[in-house]
Amino acid sequence: MKKSILFSLRSPYREQLDIVGFHFGHGKKALAIVGAMRGNEVQQMYVCSRMVQALKKLESSGKLAEDTEILVVPCVNYYSMNIGKRFWTMDNTDINRMFPGYDQGETTQRIADGVFSQLKGYEYGIQLASFYQPGIFLPHVKMMDTGFTDSEIMKDFGLEFGIIRKPRPYDTTTLNFNWQVWETKAFSVYANATDVIDVKAADEAVNAILRFMNNRSIVSAKTPPGYITEILDESQTQQLRSEAAGLFFRVTDIGKTVENGDILGRIYDPLDGELVAEIRTPVSGTVYFAYNSPLINAKTVCFKIIK
Template structure:
């Protein structure tokens, strides 16, 4: 194990921003893996999972169960500056580091941060980003791959399947996605996957341990570590594939208290009640949200208050699972 500083940025307002990573395995290994945690300031769960991963790899190293065939670099936090003040994006201009790749070392602040990070991870054989969604809420833990059309899609799917998540989503990139880490990793010939936990801005220990088990299983699958039979607390599932566009949005029409009656991962039938929207003056039911399709509840809005015309649920249509 070796911890090193990857990038340093002096800031005029707070302490210096330093991106640190922990390396495991042989420096001359034929393959490499980079795991990136919090690119955004509210990605607490993502940073926590990476820190737990460092702890677990340290134990495996002490037990002689890191093979040396894959060099591993784990970076729990990139945007500590925003995390310190609980701001999702870069606080000076609200730019998103994950929309700045591959970066520019003479550009704006977030471009320079992206460039400084990417310099150390752009040649990795495999890449894992602990990502978060633009909507605050609770997700079915899953893995996503972006179809950047730069690498062998069959190999990328095989690698995503190694995690053992219940679901894997394929995303067709829009022009907006071409500056993300996942997309640029693939352009630089890295087999990249984005892993989503069930929460973002808080720590859910059970969900963290589940995602940690999935990452460890992937690491064993690529030959980086060895695990004992039955060692993982959360057993793997047979992965089912779906397209991101197959997630059906359920939107509110009215605002009020948000009272869901279903949970993430729950199977629902078309017409089942998903939630009630209650009046904030007297708790009268202003709206009842029902599922437009039969399938699995994939996402639920997080806050107890909700606005009108807001995505409250995403349901994965059962007939669209590949």
């Protein structure tokens, strides 16, 4: 293993920002894994730290393929992480909306440019992703349909679901999209939690990435058997939004099979405790996202169902 600084940024008020990468093996750029891009992505950083430990063991026992290099970047934005803020500390911008970056631009554009210059050229790219709403996920893998995709590769992760989504205009400035434009086969892996550590879900994510590497002949690793992945288009999922604001209580969990009309959550008035809304599913299927903050606004996505 070789540890290196991929990009540095000096600050007049804080210690220098050094974005660290861990390199395994030598030769062809096979796989890059990126963790926390935002300051609350603790689970994503934790999964990457677990990958570093797993790859150290595989490398020391000669289980990496010859002429192969793997890069792991656990955290890009620890400036925000160590003060408990999701986005960039100074101007509240999102690094994952700044790719491919610009070396003469705003701070987050420069960070994106510096990081992306190190991530280009890998055959495969995996980002440990999080959702913009507070919530928990059924672990799954996602690809953007950019015209450069081969969705069948998602089956190599052995997760229950692989989802293909058509990129929206704001997606064109994400790492995943730009990786694909520069001919890297890019995947987003969702590992249940974001701002807390879920060890069981992290185990599943680590095993899924190791299965992928094993199936792609990047490493030789023994992992628990996975699922026969069901490949879905995002149009086969249904978003459920809250009808009112208040105290949010969910009565189902991710991975549960629900039927049309089932109650998934309830919203209560925060002052008098009266029930103000029930969230019922209009479709049957599997819950793969659930909002988990105690307070909710009206029209907030609170559940996602795979129909």
